[in-house]
Amino acid sequence: MSPHLTVTLPDGSQRELDEGTTVADLAQSIGPRLAKAAVAGSVNGKLVDLGAPLHDGDAVAIITPNSDEGREVLRHSTSHVLAQAVTRLWPGARYAIGPVIENGFYYDFDLPDGARFSDSDLERIEATMREIIKENQPFIRSELSVDDGLALFADQPYKCEIITSVGPDAGEVDAAPEEVGGAVVVSTYRNSESFVDLCRGPHVPSTSKLGHFKLMRVAGAYWRGDVHRPQLQRIYGTAFETKEALEQHLFFLEEAKRRDHRVLGHELDLFSFPDEIGPGLAVFHPKGGTIRRVMEDYSRKRHVEEHYSFVNSPHVTKAELFMTSGHLEWYADGMYPPMELDDGQQYYLKPMNCPFHTLIYKSQQRSYRELPLRFFEFGSVYRYELSGAVHGLTRVRGMTQDDAHIFCTQEQMGEELTRLLTFVLDLLREFGLSDFYLELSTRPPLKSVGSDEDWNVATETLRTVAEGAGLELVLDEGGGAFYGPKISVQARDAIGRTHQMSTIQLDFQTPQRFEAEFVGRDGTKQRPIMIHRALFGSVERFMAILIEHYAGALPTWLSPEQVRILPVRDDHEDYAHEVASTLGAVGERRTRVEAADEPLGARIRRAKLEKVPYILVVGDDDVAHGTVGINTRGAADPFRGVTVQDFSAYLTQEIDERSTVQYGAN
RNA sequence: GCCGAUGUAGCUCAGUUGGCCAGAGCAGGCGAUUUGUAAUCGUCAGGUCGUGGGUUCGAAUCCCACCGUCGGCUCCA
Numbered sequence: 001m002s003p004h005l006t007v008t009l010p011d012g013s014q015r016e017l018d019e020g021t022t023v024a025d026l027a028q029s030i031g032p033r034l035a036k037a038a039v040a041g042s043v044n045g046k047l048v049d050l051g052a053p054l055h056d057g058d059a060v061a062i063i064t065p066n067s068d069e070g071r072e073v074l075r076h077s078t079s080h081v082l083a084q085a086v087t088r089l090w091p092g093a094r095y096a097i098g099p100v101i102e103n104g105f106y107y108d109f110d111l112p113d114g115a116r117f118s119d120s121d122l123e124r125i126e127a128t129m130r131e132i133i134k135e136n137q138p139f140i141r142s143e144l145s146v147d148d149g150l151a152l153f154a155d156q157p158y159k160c161e162i163i164t165s166v167g168p169d170a171g172e173v174d175a176a177p178e179e180v181g182g183a184v185v186v187s188t189y190r191n192s193e194s195f196v197d198l199c200r201g202p203h204v205p206s207t208s209k210l211g212h213f214k215l216m217r218v219a220g221a222y223w224r225g226d227v228h229r230p231q232l233q234r235i236y237g238t239a240f241e242t243k244e245a246l247e248q249h250l251f252f253l254e255e256a257k258r259r260d261h262r263v264l265g266h267e268l269d270l271f272s273f274p275d276e277i278g279p280g281l282a283v284f285h286p287k288g289g290t291i292r293r294v295m296e297d298y299s300r301k302r303h304v305e306e307h308y309s310f311v312n313s314p315h316v317t318k319a320e321l322f323m324t325s326g327h328l329e330w331y332a333d334g335m336y337p338p339m340e341l342d343d344g345q346q347y348y349l350k351p352m353n354c355p356f357h358t359l360i361y362k363s364q365q366r367s368y369r370e371l372p373l374r375f376f377e378f379g380s381v382y383r384y385e386l387s388g389a390v391h392g393l394t395r396v397r398g399m400t401q402d403d404a405h406i407f408c409t410q411e412q413m414g415e416e417l418t419r420l421l422t423f424v425l426d427l428l429r430e431f432g433l434s435d436f437y438l439e440l441s442t443r444p445p446l447k448s449v450g451s452d453e454d455w456n457v458a459t460e461t462l463r464t465v466a467e468g469a470g471l472e473l474v475l476d477e478g479g480g481a482f483y484g485p486k487i488s489v490q491a492r493d494a495i496g497r498t499h500q501m502s503t504i505q506l507d508f509q510t511p512q513r514f515e516a517e518f519v520g521r522d523g524t525k526q527r528p529i530m531i532h533r534a535l536f537g538s539v540e541r542f543m544a545i546l547i548e549h550y551a552g553a554l555p556t557w558l559s560p561e562q563v564r565i566l567p568v569r570d571d572h573e574d575y576a577h578e579v580a581s582t583l584g585a586v587g588e589r590r591t592r593v594e595a596a597d598e599p600l601g602a603r604i605r606r607a608k609l610e611k612v613p614y615i616l617v618v619g620d621d622d623v624a625h626g627t628v629g630i631n632t633r634g635a636a637d638p639f640r641g642v643t644v645q646d647f648s649a650y651l652t653q654e655i656d657e658r659s660t661v662q663y664g665a666n
Numbered sequence: 667g668c669c670g671a672u673g674u675a676g677c678u679c680a681g682u683u684g685g686c687c688a689g690a691g692c693a694g695g696c697g698a699u700u701u702g703u704a705a706u707c708g709u710c711a712g713g714u715c716g717u718g719g720g721u722u723c724g725a726a727u728c729c730c731a732c733c734g735u736c737g738g739c740u741c742c743a
Contacts, residue, residue, distance in 0.1 A: 106738095119671060119737095219738030220669025227740055231669060234738070262736095266677085275716085275734055334742085381743090386667055387734095389741060399743070488743095503743070537743045569700050596700060605704035619702050631703060638703055 005056035017054060024050035024205070027062045037064040039209055040073045040202040047073070049141055049202040065209075065241030072100045077139065077204045078129075078213045078239040079105040084195040085128035086235075090115060095197070096158035096223060096232055103249065104238030108221055110158070110230065117218040117233050125235070126215055133210050137191040139203035149186040152196065158223065159198045212246045213239035255495055261547040262392040268552055268610065270560075271393065280390035280397035282540060287560035290590065292539060294558055296378060298658075299402050299427070299536065306423055308376035308404055313356030315380060319346040324513055325355040330447055330482040336384045353379035354507075354532055357405040358514045361528070366518040371528065372408035372416055378539065379403045393544035400539045406531040407516070413529050417465040417504065424489055424502045424535050425469070431546060432555060432660055433501070435492035437472035441479030448482045450509050458506040459485040483509040484532075493549040501542070505532040553633060555660045556613040556651070563591040563651070564607045565628075568619035570596045575623045579616060582644050586652050604631065613662060614651070632664045639664050 004016050007026065017026060023041030027034045027050070041048050042061040047069060054060060063070045079098035082105075087093050090111050098107030111117070144152065146163055153159035163186050189203055190196040204210065215237040223229040240246040257263075265271050270288030273281065284292055303310075319338060322328045327335065331351060338346040350356070357375045366373070380400045389395055408416050425436060440463055443455045466473050466487050480486050486505035490498045507530040510516075517525045536542035546554065556562050563583060567576040573595060580591040594603055600617065607615045615631035621641065622628055628647055631638040650663050 116670070217737055218670055221739045222668080225740070227668075231739075233669075236738080273735090279734075383742085386741065388667065388669090388739080391736095395742070401743070500743075534743065541743055566703085568702055571700085599699090599701050599706055600703060601701085602705050603701095603703090608704055615703080617702060621702085629702070640702085 005054060005058075007054055007056075007058045007060045010059075010061045021054050022050065023048060023052050023054065023060065023062065026054060026060060030062070034062055034064070038062045039065050039070050039077075039204045042069065047202050049139070050205050051141070052202075066245075071239070071241060073202060073204060074210060074241060075100045075105040075237075075239045076199075076201075077207070078210050078237065079107045080139070080189065080191065080195075080197050080199070080203065081129050081132050081207055081210060082107050082125065082215070082235060082237060083109075083197060084132055084191055085125050086111075087195060088128055088132075089121075089124060094156055094158055097162070098197075104216065104236060106221075106234050106236045108158075108223070108232040108234045110232050117235060119218065122215040122218065122235070126213075129213070130211075132191070133207045135192075136206055136208040138206050139201075140190045141187060141201060141203075142190065143185045143187050146184055146186060149188070149198065152188065153198060162198060210239065212241065212243050213237055214246065214250070252495065256497070256548075259495070259548040259551045260392075261394075261544040264547050264552040265393070265544075270547075278397070279387060280385055280395070282393060282396060282398070288543070290560040291543060291554065291558055295431075295536070295539060295543065296402075298430070299378075302423075302427055302430075303376045303404070306374075306419075308374040311357060311360050311375045311377050313350075313353060313360075313377060313379060315382070316347045316349055317356070319348055321355050321359075322348055322350075325352075325358075325510060326449060326483065326513060327351065327355070330449070334383045334385070336382055349382040350379075351381050351383045353377060353381060353401065353403045354405055354510055354530070355514070357403075358510055358516055358530070361405075361407050361516050362514060366407075366516075366528070368409060368518055368520050368526075371518060372406050372412055374404055374406045376402075376404040393540040396538075396540055399541070401534045402536045402539060403532075403534050406533070407511070407518075407528040408531070409518075409520075409526070410529055413461055413506075413531075414465060416531065417461065417506075418468060420504055420531070420533060421465060421469050421487070424504070424533075427535050428489065428491060428501060430658055431542075431558075432658075433491040433493070433545075433549065437474060437490050437492075437498075438466045438469060439474045439476045439479075439488045439490055439500075440466055441476040441481075441486045441488065443480055443485060444478045444482065448480070450483065454508040455485065458508060462487050462504070462506060481505055481507075481532075483507045486532075491545070493545065494551070497548075499545045501537055501545070502535045503533065503537065506530075507532055553611045553613075555658065556662065557655045557658045559590070559611075559613050561590050561592055561610070561612050562655075563589060563614045563616060564612045565591060565593045565616045565618060566600060566603050566607070567593065567596050568600060568617060572596070572618050572620075572623055576616075576618050579618060579628060579644055583648050583651065586648065587655075589651070589655075608633070616647075630663055632662045634662070635664050 005019055006014050006016050008014050027038040038050055040063040041050060041052060042063055043058050063073060065071060065074050083095040083098055086109055092112035094110040096108040098105060149163045150160055186198060187200060188196050189199045189201060215235055217236050219234045220231045221234040222231050238249060240249060269285050271282050271284045274283060335351050336349045338348050340346055360375055378400050382398050385395060385397050406416060442459055462485055484505050484507040486503050488500050489502040491501050492498050510530050511527050516528055518528055520526045565576045565579055567573045576593045580593055583589040583591055604615060611633060613633045617629040627641045627643050629638050629640045630642055630647060
């Protein structure tokens with residue numbers, strides 16, 4: 001009788017198994033369907049191959065493809081198939097790393113003779129991948145010593161570098177060597193005589209488990225993300241457990257494309273980027289300008305309520321200011337080159353507003369009684385973004401921040417930050433975003449100033465405040481600004497994508513550099529703490545996110561045109577204007593009457609395409625009874641015979657409450 | 667900045683292996699039509715084919731450089 005071992009399953013039940021039983025055997029003993037679906041196992045929280053042996057006391061779960069972990073295994077294995085396909089098509093190709101990423105995977109290659117992938121190569125590679133999958137190749141794991149690993153991958157320099165890079169950053173590479181039982185080993189997975197890859201695993205038992213994949217695009221990528229290292233050719237792909245899941249993902253990508261603010265911004269005539277002006281520099285057309293105005297007006301109103309003081313500062317300044325602030329030392333790459341004036345004086349376009357607000361603080365002697373001082377400005381800043389980095393309104397070279405700098409005492413800092421976080425989240429909710437998490441960015445390892453102690457105090461204060469907000473908190477190691485750590489609010493939009501919105505940064509440096517002071521209760525001079533914060537982030541970026549969140553169908557209060565009134569015949573036109581002025585009698589109502597020189601259907605269609613929230617049709621019946629026919633955006637049928645008073649009352653409430661619920665919606 | 671793709675009327679796109687004055691739909695102007703819920707009809711105008719070089723008897727089409735755009739890398743609000 002063979003010895004026994006006992007394992008625990010996720011439901012808490014226990015199973016007695018023979019010694020030497022593998023994860024695959026366990027799956028088989030639970031059920032043949034599970035065994036067929038299984039791609040990997042989880043033993044004591046660690047993902048392993050199906051072939052991994054079990055030990056007494058293990059907590060085991062069978063991983064199937066329809067889970068996050070299962071899809072990861074699937075994608076990771078598919079990336080190996082991609083690498084094998086590339087080495088078949090380009091003999092001598094070197095393969096670097098091929099990790100799983102959100103929604104897919106990639107693999108980086110260095111092709112022989114400096115060859116490059118083009119889009120048309122993707123089909124060929126996919127075809128070869130399908131052949132490999134059909135060949136039903138096994139994934140065979142081996143563990144080797146470092147020396148044997150180096151010998152095996154002698155003609156693969158990137159693999160060798162990974163093997164030898166046992167160091168602090170080794171963990172970022174999925175295939176890094178591990179210590180097993182005191183000895184450093186590397187693990188490999190062999191698919192065939194000709195293809196073996198360095199990898200931590202786990203993998204599916206055979207390529208036949210794969211199949212629902214698609215290569216998405218090619219791109220250049222620096223080896224280990226370092227601009228100074230060779231640039232490799234990266235292929236992105238994705239894989240799913242079923243054809244349906246893959247198609248659903250592709251549909252999601254289409255949906256994201258449909259919401260693209262650059263496309264909608266053009267279609268809805270909101271803004272453009274004329275070549276004559278330059279990359280990343282937008283102009284806002286009347287409709288886009290109206291949206292901005294409404295956003296900014298509302299923001300101003302809220303800042304007044306939160307006791308901010310409104311300040312203003314110029315767009316250019318002498319170089320000296322940015323020397324003092326440290327920007328020229330730390331941020332010069334992000335700044336436009338200086339312009340030189342006749343007297344040899346250099347002037348810079350400002351990339352940030354903080355130095356200006358600090359000077360306003362310093363314009364007089366400050367007392368502790370005045371603090372906290374909160375200086376707010378819609379400040380336009382210019383940043384010299386790399387030409388490849390600009391992207392619609394979300395990454396531009398000229399933008400307007402809803403920027404403020406709060407000067408307070410160390411004691412006030414915690415409460416001020418807590419208030420601020422409440423303010424931010426409220427404001428974002430008022431614009432219709434509701435799903436948030438927070439990110440805490442800590443000291444950048446290379447570019448930063450200040451003492452460790454200051455950084456620690458600042459970081460811990462932010463952490464405490466963030467935790468107090470009761471939201472999910474994610475750590476962004478090394479992602480802070482050069483002068484201090486930050487909390488950023490991340491928002492999930494209508495289709496689940498996350499966007500970085502507001503940032504709140506703590507800064508002990510700027511007050512020091514500018515020698516900002518206040519007189520304390522005891523009469524001594526003390527240094528204030530500075531909080532940088534932007535709630536929209538930038539007005540441009542926030543508008544882009546709203547456009548994508550709402551797919552262009554902005555809530556009525558934000559819509560550039562809220563109501564379009566269509567007279568059926570031209571003798572209804574006077575009445576149409578009457579309706580417009582009745583609606584406008586209670587405040588700003590952005591209405592337009594479109595004359596009856598085209599069939600009604602054509603005018604309705606145009607208004608629908610322009611995503612106007614309300615189309616009012618007025619004809620004989622309406623003139624006779626003082627009513628309108630309401631065609632609500634998104635509604636299937638119009639509502640006929642509603643009195644102008646009733647509609648106006650509804651509209652007033654909807655706009656005042658910044659509601660997203662339109663007339664007639666359930 | 668780097669890698670790849672791409673650039674034809676205001677917009678969306680045709681334009682076969684280089685070969686008559688470069689086409690269509692929508693949008694725009696003009697005229698007619700007076701219309702009850704997603705496209706009324708006619709007519710006119712509109713392009714140095716991103717820019718600059720080159721190859722050729724001949725270039726939107728082939729080559730080079732630059733500019734812009736798109737997808738990534740890096741960076742970031």
